[in-house]
Amino acid sequence: MKLSLTSIDNIPMVEPGDDLVEIILAGLASMGETLQSGDVLVLAQKIVSKAENQYVNLNDITPTEAAVLLGQEVDKDPRKVQVILNESNEVVRKRPGVLIVEHRLGFVAANAGIDQSNIYQAGVDGDDLCLLLPLDPDASAQALRRGIADRLDIDVGVIINDSIGRAWRIGTVGLAIGVAGLTALEDYVGGTDIFGRELLVTQVAAADELAAGASLVMGQTTEKAPVVLIRGYQPQAPSAPELTGVKPLLRPKAMDMFR
Numbered sequence: 652m653k654l655s656l657t658s659i660d661n662i663p664m665v666e667p668g669d670d671l672v673e674i675i676l677a678g679l680a681s682m683g684e685t686l687q688s689g690d691v692l693v694l695a696q697k698i699v700s701k702a703e704n705q706y707v708n709l710n711d712i713t714p715t716e717a718a719v720l721l722g723q724e725v726d727k728d729p730r731k732v733q734v735i736l737n738e739s740n741e742v743v744r745k746r747p748g749v750l751i752v753e754h755r756l757g758f759v760a761a762n763a764g765i766d767q768s769n770i771y772q773a774g775v776d777g778d779d780l781c782l783l784l785p786l787d788p789d790a791s792a793q794a795l796r797r798g799i800a801d802r803l804d805i806d807v808g809v810i811i812n813d814s815i816g817r818a819w820r821i822g823t824v825g826l827a828i829g830v831a832g833l834t835a836l837e838d839y840v841g842g843t844d845i846f847g848r849e850l851l852v853t854q855v856a857a858a859d860e861l862a863a864g865a866s867l868v869m870g871q872t873t874e875k876a877p878v879v880l881i882r883g884y885q886p887q888a889p890s891a892p893e894l895t896g897v898k899p900l901l902r903p904k905a906m907d908m909f910r
Contacts, residue, residue, distance in 0.1 A: 825866020
């Protein structure tokens, strides 16, 4: 397999209501590039959230007593803690400076994925502005995929990624939070290795691996490269409805030995 990962040039600062499909196609055109069937597009969560106006002004938030107490415990603004709790199913771990939760979408992340970097709204102090994850990243990815199909009559895969920390490892890595048009978790159980031995547990988080590679190309600071074109992977469509989207990547809590 030969893969290429290319950042798409000339992606502007995204504003609420912007058409991401048009922005991506314009960026590709500026490079003399076009999409092909079988390509995979990876978008940084931040531009999807911006386009969907997932901003929260903390001045509009009144923290509950529970958020105030938790904020004191973890040394965080109680208004932000309230927003985190609003986006969460449960608190998983906490200590001063750290609040790990199970997001309402099921994955475990610090601060429910709420971001305050590289965002701006006129008249709002940066310390008072937060950006939530997309309401439904799988639906967002599917809408982008449909938009491209409607304009170009081609079939592409779409991944929305976010930078998420990992247990037992230092540093963040790009992981898929929304998937459309490809199988997020490739299951090789029942197959054989090169010596004919049966594979008993082998499952590959393909969407996460693609998301991580794209994240390296995107960068994390001032690169302004929130969309990456992956070519050569040839994504496979999910074989059953329950295998669509990002959900197959989420380990059920009953199977999680560490919480």
